[in-house]
Amino acid sequence: MAKTKSAFVCTECGAEYRKWQGQCSSCQEWNTLSEVRLAPSRPGAATATPAGRAGYAGALSREVVDLANVDLSEVPRLSSTFEEFDRVLGGGLVPGSAVLLGGNPGAGKSTLLLQTAAKLAQAHRVFYVTGEESLSQVAMRAHRLQLPVAGLKMLAETSVETILAVAERERPEILVIDSIQTMQLEDIASAPGGVAQVRESAAVLTRFAKQSHTVLLLVGHVTKDGTLAGPKVLEHMIDASLLLEGGADSRFRTLRGQKNRFGAVNELGVFAMLEHGLKEVKNPSAIFLSRSEALAPGSLVMVVWEGTRPLLVEVQALLDESALGNPRRVAVGLDPNRLAMLLAVLHRHGGLFTGDQDVFLNVVGGVKVLETSADLAVLLAVVSSLQGRALPRELVVFGEVGLSGEIRPVPSGQERIVEAAKHGFTRAIVPRANAPKRAPEGMEVVGVEKLADALEAL
Known part of the structure; x- marks a missing residue:
């Protein structure tokens, strides 16, 4: 049997090292290296890097063009059905973009995305993947929130390969992954939620979204410090990083944009948590x-x-x-x-x-x-x-x-x-x-x- 190899990856910047050291040489942070196991290479097997994965190889554009000849027509956006959500996104969901939504447990991340997905499914092809809950749990929440569930495609799965195979068959316009910490690739030997699994799973899903012009919505966990869990490189991969803030004892939730390639950063949206889910507050000053x-x-x-x-x-x-x-x-x-x-x-x-x-x-x-x-x-x-x-x-x-x-x-x-x-x-x-x-x-x-x-x- 092939010997299992391991590497040490920095959770802040994603730099890899052959052996452990106290300080990361790339980002100068201390005690951020964690060990990950690497699967033994097999002849003809797809590598863990997104550029080498079968079915998703190649850059977004192989043709070299002059910058002056690039089409400047504005990319059409899809409304999320929430004006406050659209405000934070910069005007709506952009096809081919990857959006990461983070927040504390109980802040309402799954509730917000389920409400958005259910309403969008009435006019668009929406594919909702849950890796933390069963389909019956999601159905009960949708019933409690009185959401229109007809047309919303659901799948309870954690294997990225299976999700992409189903997505290629369904060809959705919006793909929701809840959450990225539960996703795993068969080629990566580490457990779900590890640095390697989160990084590579997000990279493969993001590449699929870019090539198929699918809106990718990812749910991410946060650490006790309030920052997004997982390697820092995860935030560099995606196009927009949003943080849903608000404790369980607070009625109001604030959605803040921390990174956005299609709009202003530090944009703020305000929601109220009511009996039937999140309701946008259009005049927060009041x-x-x-x-x-x-x-x-x-x-x-x-x-x-x-x-x-x-x-x-x-x-x-x-x-x-x-x-x-x-x-x-x-x-x-x-x-x-x-x-x-x-x-x-x-x-x-x-x-x-x-x-x-x-x-x-x-x-x-x-x-x-x-x-x-x-x-x-x-x-x-x-x-x-x-x-x-x-x-x-x-x-x-x-x-x-x-x-x-x-x-x-x-x-x-x-x-x-x-x-x-x-x-x-x-x-x-x-x-x-x-x-x-x-x-x-x-x-x-x-x-x-x-x-x-x-x-x-x-």
Whole structure:
């Protein structure tokens, strides 16, 4: 019998080594090498690489063409039947694209794709492959969600070879794989979910989608850190990487685009988990602005930019005298390191000391704010809680704060102000460079250049 060989593969970048070492030489990460078993080569057998696999060999195009002669006609898209889903995708599903949908257990990944597949099956050929559940379990969920199930082709299988054989016979327009961690190739000796199996299975499925112009939707698991499980090279293979966020105790789910070759990244879609599945929220600012009637110190509304639209969210700050030698700095929905930096700026350029205070910060609704336009709102909310004075309900704030106390402009300032005016806000504190020459009717816009100017404007 042929001797079984093994290799060590980096889970971050996919680099392979003949023996184990502590640090990956390619990505410089530590303790990321895991051992995978390699099947012995057989004469005439197809290799595990997608380029050499029988039936799927060859590049996408063998003809060399001049770039100026490439057809620029826009690729037609398929609507997912969800406007929020289409927004994150950049306008809809592109034929021949591979989309990876990740999220925590219970976030609603399978529910979202089952709803999408069932509705698309009424007008398109949809092939749904489940490797984690039985067909009866999927049927019971579809019945509970009251979905139209006629026309939706189902298969419970984990063998990639079998799936591709059935797909070539069915010729679907949309292929759903739930999930990529359960798929396996016969030529790969490692168990399903391993680095080699996930990488090679995704590569073969993606090549099939490119050559057959099939929309490929993959479900992916996430690690305890919230990143997609499997080798990092998996995210480089696919065209779009989406993350469905939201805990089991939260009613709302946010779908964020982390990579998209056909649209904007960091686009945000909001869904509500109801009895009959996920329902899109077309005006997310309205649900994030459901504030209490009583005014409270530390509460302020800011305007952040998510993808291609402004979003109004409430930020809350709570300061309490610390009994510890090292006061706590807790930020939920924001970067804790940036909070510590902003508190130092507030002390140096605002004259307010928070070194003896525990600082707690929270973005209402479970939204994660990734941009720096929330800096000014965070500082003003901290000042409000520190002074014990509530800010006006009709006030909205945005702007980036520099280390020297200057208020820097942010992109799409005019659109943010217009969005705030639509929701009834009458006063805005913004960077002076973002202040419009003519403010929207009924709104007072105060442009500031320094942190001291913003504190005075309160």
